[in-house]
Amino acid sequence: MNSYSFMSFRVSEYRALFYRIFLAYLFYFAARVLFFLYNVDLIDVDSFGQFLWLAFIGLQFDTTAILYVNSLFMLLSLLPLKINTYPKFQWGLGLLYGVTNAVAYATNFADFIYYKFSQSRLTTAVFDVVGNEENKFTLLLLFIKNYWHVFLLFFVLGYFWYVLYNRVKVSSVGNSFSFKYIFQSILLTILIVGVSIIGIRGGIGNATRPINMVDAHRHVTNGTHADLVLNAPFCLIRTYKKNFFKTVDFLPEDQITDIIHPIKQYNGGQHNGKNVIILIMESFGREYIGAFNKNTSIPDYVSYTPFLDSLANHSMVFSNAFSNGRQSIHAMPAVLASLPSFKIAFTSSPYANQKVQSIVSAANEMGYDTSFFHGAPNGSMGFLGFSNILGFDHYYGKNEFNDNTQFDGVWGIWDEPFFQFMNQTLSKKKSPFLATIFSVTSHEPYQVPEKYEGVFPEGNIPVHHVIGYSDNALRQFFKSAQKEPWFNNTLFVLTADHCNEAFYSEYKKPINRYAVPIMFYDPNGTWVGESDELAQQMDIFPTLVDLLGYDQPIQTWGRSLQSKMDETPFSVHFFGTVYHFSIGKYTFVFDGQKTIGVYAIEDVGLSDNIMENKTPDMEQNERFMKAFFQDYMNRVINKRLSVSSSTN
Numbered sequence: 346m347n348s349y350s351f352m353s354f355r356v357s358e359y360r361a362l363f364y365r366i367f368l369a370y371l372f373y374f375a376a377r378v379l380f381f382l383y384n385v386d387l388i389d390v391d392s393f394g395q396f397l398w399l400a401f402i403g404l405q406f407d408t409t410a411i412l413y414v415n416s417l418f419m420l421l422s423l424l425p426l427k428i429n430t431y432p433k434f435q436w437g438l439g440l441l442y443g444v445t446n447a448v449a450y451a452t453n454f455a456d457f458i459y460y461k462f463s464q465s466r467l468t469t470a471v472f473d474v475v476g477n478e479e480n481k482f483t484l485l486l487l488f489i490k491n492y493w494h495v496f497l498l499f500f501v502l503g504y505f506w507y508v509l510y511n512r513v514k515v516s517s518v519g520n521s522f523s524f525k526y527i528f529q530s531i532l533l534t535i536l537i538v539g540v541s542i543i544g545i546r547g548g549i550g551n552a553t554r555p556i557n558m559v560d561a562h563r564h565v566t567n568g569t570h571a572d573l574v575l576n577a578p579f580c581l582i583r584t585y586k587k588n589f590f591k592t593v594d595f596l597p598e599d600q601i602t603d604i605i606h607p608i609k610q611y612n613g614g615q616h617n618g619k620n621v622i623i624l625i626m627e628s629f630g631r632e633y634i635g636a637f638n639k640n641t642s643i644p645d646y647v648s649y650t651p652f653l654d655s656l657a658n659h660s661m662v663f664s665n666a667f668s669n670g671r672q673s674i675h676a677m678p679a680v681l682a683s684l685p686s687f688k689i690a691f692t693s694s695p696y697a698n699q700k701v702q703s704i705v706s707a708a709n710e711m712g713y714d715t716s717f718f719h720g721a722p723n724g725s726m727g728f729l730g731f732s733n734i735l736g737f738d739h740y741y742g743k744n745e746f747n748d749n750t751q752f753d754g755v756w757g758i759w760d761e762p763f764f765q766f767m768n769q770t771l772s773k774k775k776s777p778f779l780a781t782i783f784s785v786t787s788h789e790p791y792q793v794p795e796k797y798e799g800v801f802p803e804g805n806i807p808v809h810h811v812i813g814y815s816d817n818a819l820r821q822f823f824k825s826a827q828k829e830p831w832f833n834n835t836l837f838v839l840t841a842d843h844c845n846e847a848f849y850s851e852y853k854k855p856i857n858r859y860a861v862p863i864m865f866y867d868p869n870g871t872w873v874g875e876s877d878e879l880a881q882q883m884d885i886f887p888t889l890v891d892l893l894g895y896d897q898p899i900q901t902w903g904r905s906l907q908s909k910m911d912e913t914p915f916s917v918h919f920f921g922t923v924y925h926f927s928i929g930k931y932t933f934v935f936d937g938q939k940t941i942g943v944y945a946i947e948d949v950g951l952s953d954n955i956m957e958n959k960t961p962d963m964e965q966n967e968r969f970m971k972a973f974f975q976d977y978m979n980r981v982i983n984k985r986l987s988v989s990s991s992t993n
Contacts, residue, residue, distance in 0.1 A: 357516040369411045376453040383457040403574040408544040410578040414449040425530035452577040465921030467577040468584040558922040559936045589688040595971035604972040610898040611891040620835040623781040630844030631860040632852040649812045652820035661872045666863035666880040667916040676842035679882040683901040687919035702987035705735040708779040718782040721757035757785040764822035787815040837866040856949035879914035
């Protein structure tokens with residue numbers, strides 16, 4: 346080629362590059378369609394037109410993910426290299442494109458199923474969940490077995506992507522490698538890289554920061570629509586190595602304690618020496634328990650917990666209670682130490698290794714023997730490490746149970762034998778004791794021991810029959826415990842770590858996805874009834890402190906559920922990209938810096954944003970919310986999670 350024409354020389358390269366990036370958009374759209382179809386019962390889309398509009402909004406987030414994933418591929422495609430049209434170089438580019446996009450694209454497919462259970466998009470927080478599991482390979486095999494159709498869809502779409510990729514090829518052309526060629530190539534490379542940087546940041550309007558997951562809420566009014574707008578690669582990229590604990594300055598520091606009273610003291614009198622057993626039931630959403638649904642007016646409601654329904658008649662039931670997180674590792678700090686987890690689990694944060702005041706530390710001060718029971722392999726979920734931070738005297742796991750014939754093959758020891766193991770272990774102890782047990786069976790893959798196959802109602806969704814099994818395990822535990830001398834002097838607390846699959850539409854609504862039971866049972870019948878006041882996992886620690894007669898000050902954002910003190914009921918949790926804060930007459934949707942939505946407290950579907958209709962009590966409650974977040978961040982970061990550390 347004697348004369349060089351830039352456009353005729355590189356046109357096939359640029360055409361191929363733009364075509365290959367376009368393919369990524371096309372298949373991300375296909376993944377969004379499949380994500381919606383797999384989770385159609387959780388994401389309320391009114392029409393096909395609305396879906397297309399949400400997909401259009403999602404292009405901004407797809408752009409960021411696609412350009413991130415393909416940045417090296419694009420750069421190598423653009424640079425003026427002597428070999429860039431050679432078949433071997435193009436083969437290498439194709440391999441790079443295929444591997445990077447396949448890995449990123451696969452995360453979208455994993456999210457089809459993950460979202461069903463977490464009800465938030467896939468972020469790096471998932472690595473906190475599985476990081477301490479010893480059976481990762483077994484879990485992967487089970488996932489493949491149970492959700493083979495997801496893998497099939499991934500490979501089918503991947504094959505079509507591969508076929509379409511090869512339909513447009515780069516022509517192998519001789520290269521004069523002239524100054525003009527290099528200059529014009531670099532000029533166009535700079536232009537395309539500049540446009541790509543704008544695409545990665547999410548536009549030129551975000552001068553201070555790139556777009557993140559919270560920005561998905563900018564153009565939607567329904568919180569679940571934000572989940573449809575997002576994609577898994579974007580969420581993983583934006584949450585990678587992020588420190589979510591940052592100080593905020595909403596209010597003067599000297600006003601904070603007057604608004605939220607983080608240091609509390611319950612003058613309950615002398616320590617009463619009651620034993621305490623805290624039952625944290627895996628995935629026991631409030632939806633499954635009839636005793637907590639008496640007033641929900643759900644047509645044809647079915648309960649799967651006959652034992653708990655019976656026990657509730659002799660207990661104090663909080664029928665409007667919520668979890669402070671969506672994952673098992675969020676529950677332990679929330680229930681025992683009033684420490685909620687938001688974007689990442691507190692136990693996985695850089696701030697977990699500090700002195701934490703809790704019901705365990707209070708019980709230790711009162712001379713209790715304290716134990717934590719979890720039938721999974723020791724160390725699972727990081728519970729062993731955090732139990733040591735809290736100061737438990739004993740940890741009993743799969744190792745201490747020491748009978749693999751009762752291992753479910755996935756998570757741990759079946760609930761029934763492990764509950765009996767706890768009963769036998771506690772019966773050898775001197776009173777008073779405090780024990781916490783975290784159950785394992787009522788979890789995906791929803792298996793029960795062979796002897797119980799077909800015994801419990803299958804229900805409408807897979808979790809129902811394992812809820813029945815674990816409810817029966819509780820029945821057998823209480824039946825055995827009633828024979829022990831310590832039983833009548835024991836206070837039992839029952840809650841769940843988080844919710845699971847929902848069948849009734851009422852429990853698919855954003856706020857009710859965190860609806861869990863909180864119930865206190867005293868065999869002496871001293872505290873019986875039902876309350877529909879707002880309650881949350883964080884309230885369990887101060888309630889127990891109050892009931893046991895611990896009279897020293899404690900650091901807690903929760904409140905005693907039986908105290909006559911003037912304490913403000915509220916509930917808080919993190920919903921994928923934003924915080925939900927329910928208080929008074931309202932639920933606030935908060936992005937960490939500002940309120941982006943306000944809803945009536947009974948609007949659990951978050952369907953009617955009334956933020957523009959400001960009222961004095963709305964402003965007062967918003968002030969309380971901001972005081973809470975400011976104090977939470979400051980205390981976690983500055984390691985002031987106990988009264989003694991707060992005063993140092």
